[in-house]
Structures are given as C-alpha cells and as structure tokens.
Amino acid sequence: MSQPIDLLDRAAAARPHEAALVTPGARWSFGQLAVAVDRAAAWLAARGVRPRHTVALDVTAPEEWILTLATMRLAARSVSLAGISGAVDLAIDHIVVDERRASRFSAVSAVPVHAAPGARLAADGEAEGAPHVPYPRADSVVRYVLTSGTTGTPKAARFTLLTLAHRLAHLDAYWTDARPELDLMPLSTTGGLHTALACLRHGTPYLAVDRIDVATMRLAREEGIAVLAGSPQQIGLAMRVMRDHRIDLPQLDEVRVAGATPSGALIEAIDRELGARCALVYGSTESGGVTRRTIRPGDSTSELGPIIDGVEVRVVTERGEPVTAGADGYLEVRGRGVADGYETRDGVVPFPRGWFRSGDRALLREGGMLVLAGRDDALINVGGVKVDPDRIDGLALAHPGVHDVATVLVERSPGIPEIALALVAEPDAELRALDRALRAAHPVGHPTLFVRVATIARTRTGKVRRDVVAAELMRALSPDG
Secondary structure (H helix, E strand, O other), X not given: OOOHHHHHHHHHHHOOOOEEEEOOOOEEEHHHHHHHHHHHHHHHHHOOOOOOOEEEEEOOXXXXXXXXXXXXXXXXXXXXXXXXXXXXXXXXXXXXXXXHHHHXXXXXXXXXXXXXXXXXXXXXXXXXXXXXXXXXXXXXXXXXXXXXXXXXXXXEEEEEHHHXXXXXXXXXXXOOOOOOEEEOOOOOOHHHHHHHHHHHHHOOOEEOOOOOOHXXXXXXXXXXXXXXEEOHHHHHHHHHHHHHHOOOOOOOOXXXXXXXXXXXXXXXXXXXXXXOEEEEEEEEOOOEEEEEEEEOOOOOOOEEEEEOOOOEEXXXXXXXXXXXXXXXXXXXXXXXXXXXXXXXXXXXEOOHHXXXXXXXXXXXOOOOEEEEEEEHHHOEEEOOEEEOXXXXXXXXXXXXXXXXXXXXXXXXXXXXEEEEEEEEEOOOOOHHHHHXXXXXXXXXXXXXXXXXXXXOOEOOOOOEOHHHHHHHHHHHHOOOO
C-alpha cells in the first residue's frame, strides 16, 4: 500500500523546484521540503524517536507539517497538541514544542520534551542521513487526531494507513482538489491534515498559516487562491480582515465551510461580498466527510445533502435499532475512511461493529438527502422546555453589529436557570432590538440575559465550547467577578 510519505517523494522527484510549502514569510519547493523532512527525521531519530513511538507536536504551522512528515519517515505516530488544554488520555513518548510554548510542559515528567529544531529545518543545504522506515501493515497507526466535540477530555481518534488512503482517494469529491486553496483549519484537525496531504498528492502548494490576519489574507491574494476553507468563525474572521484592509481575492471561486453550521447571515455575506459559491461539508473527525452541498442564501442549513461515495450511514434509536422511514434518530457512520476507534492509555476503544455514533440527530429522506435534527447533548433544558442554542446563535449573528455569539445556560440564583447570550459586538449594536427580535422568534425559551464578552471559546474546528462560555459568564456575573 502506498504510504503518505511516498506522496512527498513522488512530488519531489517530479517537480523539485515547484512550491510545496508556503507561509507569509517563507517558501519551500518540493525538493527543499524533502530535504527539510529528512533533516527533521534525523533530528528526531537522534533524540530517540523509533517506529511506533507517539510524538506530540506543539509548534508553528510550517514546523508541524515538516515534523509530521518526518515521523512518517520513521514509521512513528504524531499527534498535534495545538489548541489543546488540559490532560490527554493518550500515551505519549516524546513532545516537540516551540520554545515560546514550552512553559505549558514544564511539569511534564517521564516524557522527553524537546525544543523544536527551528533553523535546522531551513530549506537550503543537503539532507541529513536518517532511516527511512516503512509502516509494516495497512492497519499501522500513522496519526492521532484529538477530538472532544464541544465538551470533555480530548479523545485520540486513530488514523491508519488504510483510513488515510481511503480518505485521500475520495477527497476530490467533497474536500480538497487541485485548485489553489487556503485552508484556515490547522493541521491539528482532520480538515487541515487532509488539505496538506492532498496538496502533496496534486503537487500544489500547502499554505501553512498560524493566524488569520492581514499577512495571511494578502498571502491568499498573492497565491491566487480559488478556494477558501474553514469553520464559520474562521471564514467570518477572514472576511472581516479583508473588509477592514480592502483585500480582494479576484480568483476566488468557492468558500468551503465545515466544522459547524454557518448562519444565514454568513452565507449571504459570502454571496454578496465575495461573489463565490458556498459549499457546506458535514462530517466529523472520526468519520471524515459525510455530505456536501452547495448552499445559497435562503437555503435551509439543516438539509446537508446526499451521502458521499464510500460512506455508509444509518439512523437508529438510542438502543441502535433502525427507526421507521422518515423518522429522526441518532446518526451513525461506517466505512473504510472512518477511524477505527479511540486510543487511550489503557488500549484501543473500537467503535461497535465499525459504527461511529456522531451525537447528531438526523433523518434520511427519500432520495438519500440527509437532514440534521440537532444534537441531544447540545439542547438547553429550561423548566422542561428544550431550546436549540444553535438556532438562537444563528438568529443573533444576523443582527447588525454582532460578530460572534454563544447561547448558554447559567444560574445566577441556585436552582433558577436562565438562558444567557454571550456576544462579541460593536459598541453601538442595538441589543434591545436584538432582544425584541429573539423574543418574537422564540416566545418560549428566549435569552433573558445579554453579556458582552471579548471572545467566544471555541474548539479547533469552530464549535462553541458552551461549558467554557457558561463558566466564564458565571465568573463575570459573580459579586467578586
């Protein structure tokens, strides 16, 4: 079976002088990237990294891509800790960290912590000798991707050679193809990882960025991107930067949104300001892409589209029994591209008979259209009334001057729950008008508390961390806050 590192070797042989890795301040050709990866593999091997070792990375975006490929040279496994706080239930053999982020690992014991090689990965010079070790089996684990949904301890989804090969074979249908692209999702996500691997496959440059700012969006314009990808929050921030600094993307053809449901206001802004079609991709870290559809202003965002090739879905009751035709239930996904379970310190936790339960409720219409019906674990229960916070978020985001929101449940008085809306908004945003609009749309179950905040806590894929937001609001509302 072809291995991911083979994609780099083929590209380096076929197009050694063409751009492979591009940042706002540096460029590597495919030939130079191969040299940098060999150097990084030698550096890792000299520090004791061996096949089957797990190497955790918390470094800059270009270093992470080079070091990820270097672990593949050594038949080791990598996992990104970027954006992860707290404990991770995964046995780690080595940690490679940017010096600016080293303090968070100061208390780590029994795990070697190495400062990232930095200048040793420069594009110029000769490769250093390093062992090139192939993974022995199709079910060899290549990469762990941490995922925790909206709450809880991060879980490590297992990605084998077989999983990655299957996803790469189908990426053109729903994710990255050969068009020039800027994916704002980091390598710590499956979306970012898939884009980087697809760039190797197609021989196109991977744009590795650490932040969404003027330099990043100017790089997108200079590279003539045809596709801009990211979570709704990332796309919204990119559009704000472009608007504030008058940056246009004349060759942009498509905006691809994943990780969370975009608001109607964002879809309208993409159409109005960018003149690009909006592609909505539904999936998860564990399953990969499940559906893709082109969504236009006014379309329902709950209608996700037909199931992509290579994926099998079913809708079941809580006990795993098939629902009646047209009824909603729990969505489960199975296929060769689905991760084969979670890795923990105590061993592997496989998905039952290969079926991954996403946590979303959905229904399948005749003709194969998948329709989202919400998440049971995301509903807010106030006095027996269940409220979908995503719907309130979408309505609030459409209000003038509101940039980001999160609907959460708080208790200023014990036993008396209130629906609160945390907002990142312009100083002159009319919150009383927003209150009236939400009361009209939700006569029962509308927010009764509006709190301005600086930022909304989100996961790496853009989903709101409602537990974190609620805790922050409670601290801000406390007498000592």
